[in-house]
Amino acid sequence: MAAEAGTPTPADVYRARARIAGRVARTPLLSSPRLARACGADTVSLKLEMLQLSGAFKLRGATNALLALAPEVCARGVVTASTGNHGRALAYAARAEGVACTVCLSGLVPENKAAAVRELGAEVVRTGDDQDAAVAEALRLAAEHGFSYIPPFDHAEVIAGQGTIGLELLEDAPDLDTVIVPLSGGGLLAGVALIVKAINPAVHIVGVSPERGAAMIESLRAGYPVEVAEEGTLADSLGGGIGLDNRHTFALVRGLVDEVVQVSEGEIAAAMRGLYRHERLVTEGAAAVGAALLARGGVPGGGGRVAALITGNNVDMDAFTRLVREND
Structure with a gap:
């Protein structure tokens, strides 16, 4: 496994932007007057990360981490564990650079996401019933074959x-x-809060998780990383733990984020329907949690000008079609 740098700084974010330039999309903002009315904000802007070529924001981090590896290390191949979108992103970035890639997925990852990873030329290893099992297998493969674990x-x-x-x-x-x-x-x-707070500390940063299996929120409540049982959720990309040996994200989220909130499965489903019917956006459940929070009414931090990240569209379209045809 390759050595990794210490906890990231704002300067690392600027370096990442230079490194990934031309390999990821600069995604647009879409105004949502509907959500602004629902929550009482002056404006709501949706950051459309689902327009990345891999279908989700994960392409940014995966590409940056891959390109940061020394060429001789990269040549041995990379491996990861994923709830779907990171694996697809790493497979995409690896194919672009001619690097062998293996992605470990648990049984909870929908088959459409596994198929998307395979289509990009990566080897998919199905293992266990949760993300922890997928991580354990990825680490084993890294040690056995000399892959870099990302x-x-x-x-x-x-x-x-x-x-x-x-x-x-x-x-x-x-x-x-x-x-x-x-x-x-x-x-x-952590990444968004790191750079936004460095540029403007007054911006109110809110994290949103589903009610099911919110490992980071439970860890923040406990004051240290804890294990949480992984449950099925419409927001399947938000599944998995944070790792009891968490090195970076727990401390960054605890130190920089102003508020964390949970939304229900019903709210997530309604938000997916709303984004499709009114903004004409196809989103996966994880991408809709911010819209679910705004549709609830009220703005964390008191209102004003709000941006919500719409993070991905890697959803099974048959299931999505059934969901959006339902009545709220």
Whole structure:
């Protein structure tokens, strides 16, 4: 396994932007007057990370971490464990650089996400019933074959890559008051909070998790990383623990994030329907948690100008079609 840098800094986010330039999309903001009315904000802007070529924001961190490896290390191949989107992103980045890639997925990962990884030329290893089992297998393969393990969130270069979203946000909407970010292992939230707080400490940063299996939120309540049983959820990309040996994301989220909130399965489903019917967006459940929070009414941090990250669209379309045809 390759050596990793220490906890990321804002300078690492700027370096990540230079490293991944031309390999990831600069995604647009879409105004949502509907959600602004629902929550009482002056404006709501949706950051459309589902427009990345891999279908989710994860391409930023995966590409940055891969490109940060020394060429001789990269040549031995990379491996990861994923709830789907990070694996797809790493497979995409690895194929672009001609690097062998293996992705370990638990039985909870939907088959459409496993198939998408295979289509990009990566080897998929199905193992266990939760993300912890997938991580254990990925680490075993790294040790056995000399692969570099690139985890989905608790990695300095992954965090820095995700932080480039925050740079784009404040360049395109410099007067933001609140930024709402989906929360699982915390790589996205840590990266965005790291750079946004460095540029404007007054911005209110909110992390949103589903009610089921919110490992980071339970860890924050306990004051240290804890294990939480992984449960099935519409927001399947937000599943999995944060790791009892968490090195980066727990401390960054605890130190930089102003508020964490949970939304129900019903709220997530309604948000997916709303984003499709009104903003014409196809989203997976994890991407809709910010919209679910805003649709509830009220704005964390008190209102004003709000941005919510719409993080991915890697959803089984048959299941999505059934969901959006349902009545709220």
